[in-house]
Amino acid sequence: MNRLQQIAMLGDVEIDLSRFEPRCRWRFFRPGEVLVDFDDPSTDVYFLVSGEARVLIRTRSGKEIILGEHKAGSLFGELAAFDGVKRSANVSALTRGEVCVMSAVVFREIVFSSPKLAAKIFQLLTMRVRELDARLMEQTVLDLRHRLYAELIRLSVPRTGHDGERVVTPPPFHHVLAARIGCRREQVTREFTTLAQENLIDRNRGALVLKKPDVLQARVAAALREEQ
Numbered sequence: 675m676n677r678l679q680q681i682a683m684l685g686d687v688e689i690d691l692s693r694f695e696p697r698c699r700w701r702f703f704r705p706g707e708v709l710v711d712f713d714d715p716s717t718d719v720y721f722l723v724s725g726e727a728r729v730l731i732r733t734r735s736g737k738e739i740i741l742g743e744h745k746a747g748s749l750f751g752e753l754a755a756f757d758g759v760k761r762s763a764n765v766s767a768l769t770r771g772e773v774c775v776m777s778a779v780v781f782r783e784i785v786f787s788s789p790k791l792a793a794k795i796f797q798l799l800t801m802r803v804r805e806l807d808a809r810l811m812e813q814t815v816l817d818l819r820h821r822l823y824a825e826l827i828r829l830s831v832p833r834t835g836h837d838g839e840r841v842v843t844p845p846p847f848h849h850v851l852a853a854r855i856g857c858r859r860e861q862v863t864r865e866f867t868t869l870a871q872e873n874l875i876d877r878n879r880g881a882l883v884l885k886k887p888d889v890l891q892a893r894v895a896a897a898l899r900e901e902q
Contacts, residue, residue, distance in 0.1 A: 678698065680723075683748075683749055683794060700775070701773050701775055703770065704770055717754040718775050718776060719776045720751045725771015726745050727771070750765055836883075843880055845880070
């Protein structure tokens, strides 16, 4: 099996990938390394083989807003491969890892030759648009408290063995959450203190536990209804 077939996104495509592999590059990276930067004119697509990376945008005033993180198996840079427009975000490594770098020409050739991959890409883009729409709505109509609730729910997964609870692991730093929802670290810290006093969150070894995520979801839903 060639290396391209070992990439999750490409593993079950119905075309022979061996002819494309010599046209790709493999690159190791270290924590903090910039993989893609703002206004970069390149149109390469990056398949994250291992490691993690963070995506952020920067306002004209220099304020940075975190859009999300990529884990092994995901890809980024596909928009520039389709439209040729300069990069609108920065992607920097959070850990050590490796990426497969594919030129826009090769990427489009594979996508347009594989209905399975094309469907995956369309589904991925749709999911990202829906998430951005949701975050835009929250940023527009919710106060920081409810934006924090929504972000914690979005980052969390069900807690194994504890029905109804969810966890965020590893526990997020307050300054990172602040950059995700557009506020200051001190504001997040105050809200966490209140949530702990209400017994809605707990922090154990390696995880932030949402003890009553249904309460947080209900609060967000109520706040959104008030704005309609």
